Amino acid sequence: MMEEFIQWYENINKARAKDYYAPHKPITILYALVKAASDVRWIEYNSDNEKLRSIIREFTKFTSSPKELDPLWRLKNDSKVYKFWSSIPEKVILGASGIPSVTTARENNMMFGFSDEVYNKLKDNKAHIHALIRYITEDNFPDSLHETLWELLGVFDLEAQAPTQETITTTVTKVKRDPRFPKLILSLYGNQCACCGLKINFKNNTALSMEAAHIKWKARGGDCNEHNGLALCPTHHYTFDRGIWTLNSDYRIELSNSILIDRKNDTFFTPYIGESIGRFILNEELLPSVGNIEWHRKNILK
Secondary structure: OHHHHHHHHHHOOOOEEOOEEOOHHHHHHHHHHHHHHOOOOOEEHHHHHHHHHHHHHHOOOOOOOOOOHHHHHHHHHOOOOOOOEEEEOOOOOOOOOOOOOHHHHHHOOOEEEEOHHHHHHHHOOHHHHHHHHHHHHHHHOOHHHHHHHHHHHOHHHOOOOOOOHHHHHHOOOOOOOOOOHHHHHHHHOOOOOOOOOOOOOEOOEOOOOOEEEEOOOHHHOOOOOHHHEEEEOHHHHHHHHOOOEEEOOOOEEEEOOOOOOOOOOOOOOHHHOOOEHHHOOOOHHHOOOHHHHHHHHHHOOO
16 A cells, blocks of 8 residues: 555646646645544545645745645546545536636535545554655655644644554655765854854864755755755754745845844844855855755745
8 A cells, every 4th residue: 555655646746837846735645644644534625725725835835825726636637547536526517727616615515535445544554644744744845844844734643653664664765865965064164054153162063053954955856965055053944944035146145025024123034134155155166056046046935
């Protein structure tokens, strides 16, 4: 079952528009997995659409009007061999875009979720569900965002399940990380935060509290090299991955226009707007590539 599920997931048509990565379908599958872990059969449009829409809004570029009906309906068409996803009712009148209208979904109180066979197999092995949640999360998001996503999904409310040997051998971590990357990036920036300059020396350990951030996410094909990394303190790492701030082509710090900050009292962002990360790098020939910066601006900056 695990191998079949992963194969189905790997082959789904991930949502893409204008070169933006928009993980609507992975988020929807995660939402359904959390429900299945709680023995809940369906995603009910009338009661679940607002929560699902808010999670999609939080973790995709499209913040104005995320369409949760798109993945809920289109996941039905992502397997021609084995039925993984279904809806009740199965057939309704579709709009010009090929999905039901919001009015149709509401009036029919449409329900979406895994097919009967898939749901029953998942329900009988909760450890598989937990392994799939981790697998899909790691495939789409950096480590810094996992806890926030899982909190919104309700993963921490689930009863913990010990993985079986089958789940350990089947769900191999998809994203291979270079263990040398953190040391490489932290050394390049002298163990200082490239945004605020924070550097802590505790018992001769100057790398304390510093983290190596990928500019283009590793989960989205970003490299583990000097041109795709920033040394950041935990606050500026998390907010960089959330799209609260970014860099321009001159390596200067910019805040998202969507963020409202009390600039009079702010000490985390306002003092550094317009500052260049080059002021901390020890080798200017190894500044981030403009292509990676553009990817962050296009896909992550809110």
